[in-house]
Amino acid sequence: MNKKGAEELLKTIFGLIIGILCLIAIVYTGGVLIETFFGSGQTLQANGQIERFKETINTLEEGDSTYFLLYAPEGWKFLSFKSTYNSNEVSGKIITEPSYCFGKNCVCICKNNCQKDKKAYCLPLDKPLLSKENLVFLEIKPTNLWVTENKESYELSLRNSYFTLSSISDTEKKEFDLFLESLKSQSYFKTIEDKSYSDKISKELVIALIYVDSKSNQFAVTDCGGAGIVGVLPHSAKFNNAQATVFEDASFSACKSDYAERLKTAVQGKSDTEKITLDERFNINTNLNIAFTEIKRLQDKYKQNYEMLVLEHYCGEECVENYCGTWEFNACQSELPTEIKNYMINVGRYYTYQLKR
Known part of the structure; x- marks a missing residue:
């Protein structure tokens, strides 16, 4: 191969390397942007749900009941913790409460691991949130919840709802x-x-x-x-x-x-x-x-x-x-x-x- 041919080959190889590096950068940046966009959307939903649950709880007095529509972010977890425990155990799986909830009655919305505070949105409660005397653990999807304030706890149960019966085309x-x-x-x-x-x-x-x-x-x-x-x-x-x-x-x-x-x-x-x-x-x-x-x-x-x-x-x-x-x-x-x-x-x-x- 003559000198000119070698130079052309080197230019081609160099161009390919630069192109591959640029493609990797674009894919990485796109992934970060997608994660940022959708992640922030889900965190806003999680925070919004916790705020709405707070408003719902605040409307209750002992003996009162009301509905709460749990709808997003889908696939996250809605769970409660008790001041006397530091974890929520469901089907043998133990989920440790976020540090924010240590020693408190809490309800949290978590994505994966509730111990990572940035992945958990929590609300302290004056009494534990229970379902049939157990701590609450739900995977979030459009669900109508019936919340009752009792003397010692808030009781949660699932209810059929016209607001979750069907989606739109x-x-x-x-x-x-x-x-x-x-x-x-x-x-x-x-x-x-x-x-x-x-x-x-x-x-x-x-x-x-x-x-x-x-x-x-x-x-x-x-x-x-x-x-x-x-x-x-x-x-x-x-x-x-x-x-x-x-x-x-x-x-x-x-x-x-x-x-x-x-x-x-x-x-x-x-x-x-x-x-x-x-x-x-x-x-x-x-x-x-x-x-x-x-x-x-x-x-x-x-x-x-x-x-x-x-x-x-x-x-x-x-x-x-x-x-x-x-x-x-x-x-x-x-x-x-x-x-x-x-x-x-x-x-x-x-x-x-x-x-x-």
Whole structure:
């Protein structure tokens, strides 16, 4: 091989080495970025779940019960520790508590090894969290938990939930994502954000209600007679704003399909101004103010039991009394008409989808 050929070969080899090194660097950097992005997303979810559990516990008094939706980060662990032990043993596997929890009653969300504090998000409790007298150990997936405060402990049990029954299809996700993008561009979306924050109401729940009730159509009427961007029933409007104009001056708190049909007929052919004059629930600002006040009232009434909240929101207090007669949803869900079941399932699906995004 002559000198020129040798030089060309060396250049080629050198170029290949540089190319391989660059490829390795790109793959490594990409891996780091992916790990950083998804890792931070999961840590935010874990921290958010712990904060929500704290809020749930704080609503309870001795003898009270409420729901808690455990949904993310999927595959992580949700477990409790007791002040008198330093580990949680499940099926022969011992998980040592994080140093933060030594000597405390704690509930933690951990990715792998709870001893590594950066992989654990914990909440100290005034009493242990138990399930059938044992410490709690759950692998996280969309699960509805029933939390009861007893004298000596918090008791946890699993419950079937309309909020975890079914997921949404790819087509439904695309449709909802487009709706959400449009909703965020509306001037009143800031009201939704601000009031959700100030009233400590789940923004995701409000958005799910808007989507199922109206898909942002301010002149929508639900099958039960709710009206507006959030399907506010006549009783909710009158109870929270006595001066509000409501079609037929109605004030019922029930599901009345005949009333809904009359209202739909009454607004046909009318201008937007005429519709709002007929029923102020069609005014977006009025509707949102009433809706947030009502949701806050129901949230306090049912101690954040969103299933009961959604049930009364949609079909009224009479509906709850007729079908449930109790504030524990499991006792009455089988009695609900198909239409009401489907409504609640849909609200639950889109609420849960937002939480998992």
